Amino acid sequence: MAEVTPRPALSALLGIETGGGPSSGPGRSWRDRLIAQAAELTRSGGWQAITMAKLADRVGVSRQTVYNEIGSKRQLAEAMIMHELEVFLQAVDAAFEEHPESLSTAIRAAATRVLEMARRNPLLHAVLSASHGAESTLLPLLTTQVEPLLEAAHGLVRRHLDTYDHGLDEDRIDPLVDMVIRLVLSHVTAPSTSPAETAENIAWIAERVLGERLNP
Amino acid sequence: MAEVTPRPALSALLGIETGGGPSSGPGRSWRDRLIAQAAELTRSGGWQAITMAKLADRVGVSRQTVYNEIGSKRQLAEAMIMHELEVFLQAVDAAFEEHPESLSTAIRAAATRVLEMARRNPLLHAVLSASHGAESTLLPLLTTQVEPLLEAAHGLVRRHLDTYDHGLDEDRIDPLVDMVIRLVLSHVTAPSTSPAETAENIAWIAERVLGERLNP
DNA sequence: GATTTGACAAGACCCTGTGACTTGTAAAGC
DNA sequence: GCTTTACAAGTCACAGGGTCTTGTCAAATC
Known part of the structure; x- marks a missing residue:
């Protein structure tokens, strides 16, 4: 629940890019799932308990994909x-x-x-x-x-x-x-x-x- | 400045003892000076930098007196x-x-x-x-x-x-x-x-x- | 009587080093 | 496009030891 794709207007309000830009196809899916899973992990175990490896594992993707999709842990x-x-x-x-x-x-x-x-x-x-x-x-x-x-x-x-x-x-x-x-x-x-x-x-x-x- | 003795009404409002109780003579003076100095030290160097020894030294009193007047560091x-x-x-x-x-x-x-x-x-x-x-x-x-x-x-x-x-x-x-x-x-x-x-x-x-x- | 001094046990804190784990990047492979 | 493997750099967790601090004595001093 509450995992809806945000309206463009609000994203613009925050002055950020919401995702993969031009390629809005399958690429966003990984990214969205990773972010949702990260939020889930943060809610349960706290931010510091998150590792890129664990996140990748939960989503069922390789660690490298996380770096390709997200960038860094700060991002x-x-x-x-x-x-x-x-x-x-x-x-x-x-x-x-x-x-x-x-x-x-x-x-x-x-x-x-x-x-x-x-x-x-x-x-x-x-x-x-x-x-x-x-x-x-x-x-x-x-x-x-x-x-x-x-x-x-x-x-x-x-x-x-x-x-x-x-x-x-x-x-x-x-x-x-x-x-x-x-x-x-x-x-x-x-x-x-x-x-x-x-x-x-x-x-x-x-x-x-x-x-x-x-x-x- | 602003180191005035509080009115009884407000102390009562907070539900606390303001000082030495019955003996409001010279005993309170040490206590007040210690508390004021502790506040001063906290303002400058932070609470964690305070030691009972340093506080005693600043006020010009022995460490034991601090314990007699105040009680513990928490107090x-x-x-x-x-x-x-x-x-x-x-x-x-x-x-x-x-x-x-x-x-x-x-x-x-x-x-x-x-x-x-x-x-x-x-x-x-x-x-x-x-x-x-x-x-x-x-x-x-x-x-x-x-x-x-x-x-x-x-x-x-x-x-x-x-x-x-x-x-x-x-x-x-x-x-x-x-x-x-x-x-x-x-x-x-x-x-x-x-x-x-x-x-x-x-x-x-x-x-x-x-x-x-x-x-x- | 109030204050100080010296001594003490217990615990908090700091520093340091070691090893395991994590991050971030790169290349090769399917 | 994704995975696997490999790697340097950095962070984190823990254990060690030493110092400092807390809190409490009793004896000494003014």
Whole structure:
């Protein structure tokens, strides 16, 4: 589950190549399977437990093929992290797409989904936590990737925000988006209650800020 | 600077003993000086570089006295952290005391102060960051202390909040307080712009949520 | 009485060397 | 296009020994 091929738009948002480029035929299959398997191994045994030999063996391919398809171990980590982030961004994107009627509803849905995904998926949890201060074994590998992530998430949410008609001043939008993202990430690293309840509270705050219902 | 004796109320809030108990005479002086020096050494060289012998030497006391006054190295860490937290909570407390006229102004002041303190004081920065997910050398020592901190901060802010007349429902107050604390801590571990600007944005959000000015 | 001194066992830490394993690259072969 | 084999370079895991540190004495000192 959640091993879908990412939409081009999101990959572009992250500013990366998703795969084999021109040859989108059988070549991508190995690469995708390797990245998926690497993610699986990381989730179960941790990043440091991964060896190129073990990865090759699990996928049923020779070690050399891993080097041909991925490049180096660092590139493997990057590809894995990027894949995880794409899944994350896609979930956020989908939540907004599915709730065009109310901004706070969309925010609630997006927050719920992200919090639940982070809770279930240790790798995503590690990546998102890392983007917010926590340490990890593969963190040194993605410190450069953190800023693009936050920018991508910010841009994504902000773009959706612009499709609703809120009465907010132009220069107040970024702080609002920033608030939502930071709150969600804060609850990823340090959860308080259930994802649903947390998301509800975040959505309520956003609602108040947006002035959707001014008087209760 | 900022080496003031904490008010009893805040120490009680943290649920700790501040010092020698009944004998508040010359005995506390050694203890205070040791804790202050330990904080100083931690700020400069890091916690792991501290030895009881070095600490004793810096204060001009024998190693045995350190053990008499503090107890163990772990207790030294706890005392040091508690002192840092007291300074932090005091700053928040003072900010609210100084701005009884407007809640958002008080929040802005408190946030500004905390962010600036955290930026200047590496030890406080480490402690606050730790309370929000990041790692540190002395972090294993204070994992038990994190929850009390967040509860203390929450209780403090909430108590101040109750002295203003906002029209907020009872069960919406805690999420609001939680939001403010998480946002500030988020900006401690991962700053975006200046403390003043960040605090301004946080205060604005709180203002909107509180409905201080419903229409711009 | 409070503080220091010297002594002590236990354990944490640092350094070093050794061997096994891993990475990354290359060539030959199917 | 993929596999196999081979190889240099580097990392990692472990064990050794020595030093330093912790934490606790009791005796000595001011």
